[in-house]
Amino acid sequence: MELSGAEIVVQALKDEGVETIFGYPGGSVLHIYDALFQQDDVKHVLVRHEQGATHAADGYARSTGKPGVVLVTSGPGATNAITGIATAHLDSIPMVVLTGQVPSALIGTDAFQEVDTTGISRPCSKHTFLVKRVEDLAEIMRKAFYIATTGRPGPVVVDIPKDITDPNIKIPYEYPRNLKMRSYSPVKKGHLGQIKKAVDLIYKAKRPIIYSGGGVVIDNASGSLVDLVKELGIPVTSTLMGLGAYPASDPQFLGMLGMHGNYEANMAMHEADVLIAIGARFDDRVTGHIAHFCPQAKIIHIDIDPSSISKNVSVDIPIVGSVKDVLNDILRIIREGDRKIEDDGLTSWWERIEAWRGLGCLRYEQSDEVIKPQFAIETLHKVTGGDLYLTSDVGQHQMFAAQFYKFDKPRRWINSGGLGTMGFGLPAAMGVQMAHPGKPVACVTGEASILMCIQELATCKQHGLPLKIMLMNNGYMGMVRQWQEMFYEGRYSHSYVDALPDFVELTKSFGHVGMRVTKPSDLEAAMQEAFDRKDELVFMDIVIDPTENVYPMIEAGKGHHEMAMSPASKQGGQQ
Amino acid sequence: MNRHIISLLMENEAGALSNVSALFSARGYNIESLCVAPTDDPSLSRMTLVTTCSESVFEQITKQLNKLIDVVKLMDLSEGDHIEREMMLIKIRAEKEMREEIKRLAEIFRGKIIDVSDNSYVIEMTGDSDKLDAFVHVIPEDHVIEVVRTGVSGIARGVKSLTL
Numbered sequence: 109m110e111l112s113g114a115e116i117v118v119q120a121l122k123d124e125g126v127e128t129i130f131g132y133p134g135g136s137v138l139h140i141y142d143a144l145f146q147q148d149d150v151k152h153v154l155v156r157h158e159q160g161a162t163h164a165a166d167g168y169a170r171s172t173g174k175p176g177v178v179l180v181t182s183g184p185g186a187t188n189a190i191t192g193i194a195t196a197h198l199d200s201i202p203m204v205v206l207t208g209q210v211p212s213a214l215i216g217t218d219a220f221q222e223v224d225t226t227g228i229s230r231p232c233s234k235h236t237f238l239v240k241r242v243e244d245l246a247e248i249m250r251k252a253f254y255i256a257t258t259g260r261p262g263p264v265v266v267d268i269p270k271d272i273t274d275p276n277i278k279i280p281y282e283y284p285r286n287l288k289m290r291s292y293s294p295v296k297k298g299h300l301g302q303i304k305k306a307v308d309l310i311y312k313a314k315r316p317i318i319y320s321g322g323g324v325v326i327d328n329a330s331g332s333l334v335d336l337v338k339e340l341g342i343p344v345t346s347t348l349m350g351l352g353a354y355p356a357s358d359p360q361f362l363g364m365l366g367m368h369g370n371y372e373a374n375m376a377m378h379e380a381d382v383l384i385a386i387g388a389r390f391d392d393r394v395t396g397h398i399a400h401f402c403p404q405a406k407i408i409h410i411d412i413d414p415s416s417i418s419k420n421v422s423v424d425i426p427i428v429g430s431v432k433d434v435l436n437d438i439l440r441i442i443r444e445g446d447r448k449i450e451d452d453g454l455t456s457w458w459e460r461i462e463a464w465r466g467l468g469c470l471r472y473e474q475s476d477e478v479i480k481p482q483f484a485i486e487t488l489h490k491v492t493g494g495d496l497y498l499t500s501d502v503g504q505h506q507m508f509a510a511q512f513y514k515f516d517k518p519r520r521w522i523n524s525g526g527l528g529t530m531g532f533g534l535p536a537a538m539g540v541q542m543a544h545p546g547k548p549v550a551c552v553t554g555e556a557s558i559l560m561c562i563q564e565l566a567t568c569k570q571h572g573l574p575l576k577i578m579l580m581n582n583g584y585m586g587m588v589r590q591w592q593e594m595f596y597e598g599r600y601s602h603s604y605v606d607a608l609p610d611f612v613e614l615t616k617s618f619g620h621v622g623m624r625v626t627k628p629s630d631l632e633a634a635m636q637e638a639f640d641r642k643d644e645l646v647f648m649d650i651v652i653d654p655t656e657n658v659y660p661m662i663e664a665g666k667g668h669h670e671m672a673m674s675p676a677s678k679q680g681g682q683q
Numbered sequence: 684m685n686r687h688i689i690s691l692l693m694e695n696e697a698g699a700l701s702n703v704s705a706l707f708s709a710r711g712y713n714i715e716s717l718c719v720a721p722t723d724d725p726s727l728s729r730m731t732l733v734t735t736c737s738e739s740v741f742e743q744i745t746k747q748l749n750k751l752i753d754v755v756k757l758m759d760l761s762e763g764d765h766i767e768r769e770m771m772l773i774k775i776r777a778e779k780e781m782r783e784e785i786k787r788l789a790e791i792f793r794g795k796i797i798d799v800s801d802n803s804y805v806i807e808m809t810g811d812s813d814k815l816d817a818f819v820h821v822i823p824e825d826h827v828i829e830v831v832r833t834g835v836s837g838i839a840r841g842v843k844s845l846t847l
């Protein structure tokens with residue numbers, strides 16, 4: 109088969125099984141767009157801003173586990189994509205980003221729409237390639253997908269100068285399926301000696317806890333996690349990124365840990381004698397003040413990336429390997445033996461945990477007059493029966509969703525944790541909906557966040573994406589306002605979102621359905637109506653209490669045991 | 684804080700070197716010298732890197748370097764017996780009675796005079812970094828015109844080696 113560079117790009121996508129890509133055309137990728145035009149296998153979703161393309165591909169990847177693919181032009185196309193690349197990088201999301209580049213001969217001359225794309229993306233991607241010869245293109249495409257999807261996944265950028273895709277230069281094409289790279293060979297199997305040590309330690313534990321993270325979701329290892337937790341009868345908590353990997357409705361689940369995590373989860377971390385960290389990276393939002401972190405615990409850490417291990421917190425038993433392989437080895441050893449964790453110890457451990465749980469750290473004060481954000485998320489859960497793909501933007505609404513929407517399945521909660529990118533929610537939801545046609549997909553957002561990528565409402569119209577957008581409209585950058593209230597004596601410097609548009613009319617002008625809800629008593633019926641409109645995008649402007657804060661909270665410099673509680677939890681208010 | 688010499692083999696690809704140097708600046712690691720050239724296998728480059736840091740930072744440095752896709756293999760030379768060498772070209776003002784004195788000093792340090800003009804010498808010298816420092820120090824400061832150093836390269840003693 110003889111193909112041009114442009115055709116090789118498209119054919120390689122087909123050979124990778126890519127069905128959908130997200131992109132935006134421009135001069136340096138026109139040859140590729142022409143090749144796309146002449147085929148029907150790879151579907152192209154035209155976004156309205158390249159940031160949207162990257163977040164959409166990211167949402168596609170998070171909800172399926174398959175790599176998301178982006179195609180953008182050189183210069184401003186590439187720079188617009190950077191935020192989305194960095195977002196995917198920090199959360200270890202597999203993505204392949206194809207960027208056009210000025211013709212090889214012009215590189216370095218400050219040519220029209222030239223930027224050093226590999227240079228800019230290097231620090232925020234897993235790897236970058238600049239294609240120098242069309243003969244290398246097929247192999248680089250294969251390498252890009254291989255690197256993006258294996259080991260600790262991440263975004264890979266392939267920068268393609270325009271002359272490489274010249275339709276008039278055809279070369280023989282064969283896709284290098286069995287690629288081997290001497291410089292890159294991630295391990296999957298964990299070291300058996302380390303695994304046995306870990307099992308021994310687990311049996312000695314009196315107050316064990318599992319701290320599970322995004323790695324469990326990434327590795328599709330929920331089943332193994334559930335088996336292990338059930339086998340051992342021990343408590344499990346999860347990071348923001350791991351939510352759904354262990355069913356939230358199960359009593360062994362203590363909820364999220366960390367800055368806005370559950371009191372019982374953080375207290376259990378603080379008191380634990382053995383901590384089993386699984387695919388989690390000891391982020392500062394999770395650990396609180398490092399000096400106070402798990403002071404009594406011996407730590408086992410399972411992670412595929414050696415550089416995650418002992419980076420922030422030094423661990424006692426590191427196990428480098430994939431979550432699924434390692435958990436399955438642990439399970440096998442446990443099932444072959446007939447040992448048990450000492451029941452006496454576990455019983456009193458659970459008693460303490462139940463006492464912490466009894467405090468009801470997520471209590472909030474309900475109101476008849478104004479919609480509370482917590483109530484809005486609870487209503488969302490009720491109306492959708494917990495069966496929903498939910499994306500989020502960044503801010504208080506994100507934390508309320510994480511706390512109150514009880515995710516029972518992995519890949520259902522889709523949010524930017526590491527970079528915390530406002531503007532992520534709507535385009536990510538588009539990617540999710542593209543991957544799961546006919547399934548309910550919602551985006552919870554704030555009035556500040558949604559305006560960062562609002563243009564994508566047009567993409568939703570063009571591609572008929574019936575998203576449900578839940579705007580938690582508090583009129584403030586709530587998360588910023590909360591910090592200013594707590595740490596800057598209420599000086600609300602530039603956190604009031606003035607001059608807001610009329611979101612209902614704005615939505616209508618994009619050709620969608622807009623609704624506004626202001627009364628708690630109307631909320632459920634309105635949400636029900638929104639989800640009943642199966643084929644339409646419905647934008648719900650939900651006017652919520654502008655003063656509500658996210659609790660509980662570990663303030664900066666504090667430890668897990670020093671959480672600030674909500675007024676309602678302190679008083680034992682209604683839940 | 685310890686001084687470490689890291690020797691690494693990486694793919695001889697465009698961008699490989701910048702991946703390494705960008706890693707050091709992005710993560711705030713200290714880098715004292717960096718020396719890189721292709722090997723007898725033209726598809727591979729060998730780099731020698733010197734850094735001074737705490738042991739925990741050093742652990743992260745090696746992990747992060749290994750994580751770079753282009754890095755094939757690396758080794759901490761300073762962990763075992765090794766030889767390190769650096770080359771220096773130094774241009775020294777050499778006039779009147781100083782001409783003899785500088786020549787004598789160069790001989791003591793086993794340097795070679797490789798260029799001579801009426802009032803200057805260029806001396807080539809190899810050795811470990813301390814030796815080169817010592818030589819620079821014995822030359823009166825106002826006589827040193829220019830110093831060019833390659834940075835350290837090194838090799839393990841005995842059969843131990845960094846090869847594929």
Ligand SMILES: Cc1cc2nc3c(=O)[nH]c(=O)nc-3n(C[C@H](O)[C@H](O)[C@H](O)COP(=O)(O)OP(=O)(O)OC[C@H]3O[C@@H](n4cnc5c(N)ncnc54)[C@H](O)[C@@H]3O)c2cc1C
Pocket residue numbers: 198199200259260261320321322323324326327346347348349350364365366367368369386387388389390391393394410411412413416429430431432502503506507524525526527528529587
């Ligand atoms: C406003 C805001 C508030 C936040 N508050 C909180 C909070 O209260 N609590 C909280 O938890 N987070 C919070 N976060 C998120 C936080 O910033 C981090 O993103 C998050 O804690 C990281 O989750 P993680 O440790 O699971 O790591 P991830 O980023 O999901 O990393 C996954 C880890 O698993 C490893 N891994 C990947 N694939 C595999 C595999 N196949 N096998 C084995 N290991 C693998 C990776 O190497 C990595 O170490 C907040 C974010 C925002 C924006």
Ligand SMILES: Cc1ncc(C[n+]2csc(CCOP(=O)(O)OP(=O)(O)O)c2C)c(N)n1
Pocket residue numbers: 501502503504505506527528529530531553554555556557558580582584585586587588
């Ligand atoms: C792109 C970007 N800019 C700034 C921030 C800092 N930031 C974090 S939360 C937040 C406020 C978000 O406000 P809104 O979307 O209304 O959500 P709320 O907190 O009110 O629920 C800001 C500005 C960010 N995370 N991302």
Ligand SMILES: [Mg+2]
Pocket residue numbers: 503554555556580581582583584585586
């Ligand atoms: Mg807001």
